[in-house]
Amino acid sequence: MTRSRSAGVGLIGPASVLILAGFLAPTVIMAMLSLRDYSGMHGIGTDWTLSNYIDVLGDWFYLEIILRTLALGLIVTLLCLVVGFPLALFILRVGSMMQTVAILLVTFPLLCNIVVRSFGWMVLLSPRGVINEALINAGLIAEPLALMYNLTGVIIGLVQIYLPFMVLLLVPALQNIPADVEAAALTLRSSRARVFFTITVPLASPGIITGSTLVFVLSISALVTPRMLGGPTYRVMATQIYDEFMTNLNWPSGAALAFVLTFIALALIWAANRVAAHLTRGISA
Amino acid sequence: MIARKPSWLLSLVAIAILIYMNAPTIVVVLASFSDTSYLTVPPQGWTLHWFEYVLGDSRYMKAIWTSLWLASGATFLSLILGTAASYALHHRLVPFRDLILSAVMAPLVFPAVVIGVALLQYVSLLGLRGQPFVLLLAHTLITLPYVVRSAMSSLTGINPQIEEAANVLGASGFTAFRLVTLPLLKPGLVAGAIFSFVTSLDNVPVTIFLLTPRQSTLPVKIFASVEHGVDPSIAAASTLLVAGTAVALVLAQKWVSFSRFF
Numbered sequence: 001m002t003r004s005r006s007a008g009v010g011l012i013g014p015a016s017v018l019i020l021a022g023f024l025a026p027t028v029i030m031a032m033l034s035l036r037d038y039s040g041m042h043g044i045g046t047d048w049t050l051s052n053y054i055d056v057l058g059d060w061f062y063l064e065i066i067l068r069t070l071a072l073g074l075i076v077t078l079l080c081l082v083v084g085f086p087l088a089l090f091i092l093r094v095g096s097m098m099q100t101v102a103i104l105l106v107t108f109p110l111l112c113n114i115v116v117r118s119f120g121w122m123v124l125l126s127p128r129g130v131i132n133e134a135l136i137n138a139g140l141i142a143e144p145l146a147l148m149y150n151l152t153g154v155i156i157g158l159v160q161i162y163l164p165f166m167v168l169l170l171v172p173a174l175q176n177i178p179a180d181v182e183a184a185a186l187t188l189r190s191s192r193a194r195v196f197f198t199i200t201v202p203l204a205s206p207g208i209i210t211g212s213t214l215v216f217v218l219s220i221s222a223l224v225t226p227r228m229l230g231g232p233t234y235r236v237m238a239t240q241i242y243d244e245f246m247t248n249l250n251w252p253s254g255a256a257l258a259f260v261l262t263f264i265a266l267a268l269i270w271a272a273n274r275v276a277a278h279l280t281r282g283i284s285a
Numbered sequence: 286m287i288a289r290k291p292s293w294l295l296s297l298v299a300i301a302i303l304i305y306m307n308a309p310t311i312v313v314v315l316a317s318f319s320d321t322s323y324l325t326v327p328p329q330g331w332t333l334h335w336f337e338y339v340l341g342d343s344r345y346m347k348a349i350w351t352s353l354w355l356a357s358g359a360t361f362l363s364l365i366l367g368t369a370a371s372y373a374l375h376h377r378l379v380p381f382r383d384l385i386l387s388a389v390m391a392p393l394v395f396p397a398v399v400i401g402v403a404l405l406q407y408v409s410l411l412g413l414r415g416q417p418f419v420l421l422l423a424h425t426l427i428t429l430p431y432v433v434r435s436a437m438s439s440l441t442g443i444n445p446q447i448e449e450a451a452n453v454l455g456a457s458g459f460t461a462f463r464l465v466t467l468p469l470l471k472p473g474l475v476a477g478a479i480f481s482f483v484t485s486l487d488n489v490p491v492t493i494f495l496l497t498p499r500q501s502t503l504p505v506k507i508f509a510s511v512e513h514g515v516d517p518s519i520a521a522a523s524t525l526l527v528a529g530t531a532v533a534l535v536l537a538q539k540w541v542s543f544s545r546f547f
Contacts, residue, residue: 120309
């Protein structure tokens, strides 16, 4: 036992040191920083205070950014569900050749660089971009549509970027539904729509919850896409954290905002895991 | 799910969604071959000029090399640290197993930008900002969970009696691992390695906080360039990244099935 114990410590040691020194220590130190006072004149002070959190949660400037970020996450998640469901159904129903092609076309964008995909959307959505040029040339619009540097652009980009996760979690969730449950409901003269909403969706709910949580958490944490497609004046939590650290140099305030974001993300993941576990128990029982 | 052929409507909708999902990448690749000095899709004339420009530009080349050594180095370190840690965790050789596992997986659930600013503050405090090994360790930290996840799930599928049998037949602990367990782990580790590599190559929100103004990685350079306006050289640099990803995907398909990724 002692031999295997020392072998175990040897095996786990390097990874543990990396996590302790490279992740836990920085997080604890940032937590301390978020509790330090700050003034534009004197920089970071030495007194302990909750004022950074009070500022972030009490100032309308920050509150608006937090609410905008949460609303953005909600819209992106709902759109990913609405768009992801038909694609997941298609992947399950189509023949094996097309299925491989479809999964490849879902996986390829997932692995493609987020900067590259956001840049692609800039090329498509800008005032003189592919979509506006095509619409103007077709005579459908006279002036270019404002598709970028606003909420529309950020939503179009984020949905495309996080859709693969949703689809790839919905496929196994739908696949695991026993066919005879739906068949039974159809035999009992339920309409297809009714079977879908009263049988299929509830039975797939653990997968739906996992996928939605993942997409929501990734969307509210996104930095690159909101900055590239929203422009410098479109503020969400991640871009504001970036600006507090890199431009305003108000690190304590940035640290407080970073912990608010982390708290929202971790609380949601925790709650979703609880709900999904509860539902799975209910389904298998 | 009831097996049923997709209706025409469902097929049309699905094809439209697949086009939407791949449109930005296709547009970037097309734009990089355009012979105009501004972005045109589809290109009016074809040229490789923008690739020559990117590959001849020392700042771009430096960024490409930084990205490549960082991704390779972080993947290599993650494979070693991650496999060792997974083995110890799987065989319960250490106390506080669940706690350690959650700590190793934590960088996956923490918002990347938060890890970025926490590290920025930490390395500034230690006076280590801009050190290459800081970048390497930061990338190892964010790629480690992918290797551990693949390795743990592969280990679950291996019958422990196989390694015990090797021990009985006289193989020492490490020899038994190397000759028996490691080959069985290989598909999972390859999948973990490819995901690590792609994750490192993709990363902006952690990397951007750790670079000095004179350093860059390819995605950070593209991200920064866009603020000064878009031109075909950015498309060409992006196409190089897409090509790298495509190669990784082809290799992945050759080695392991896609189901391994998730």
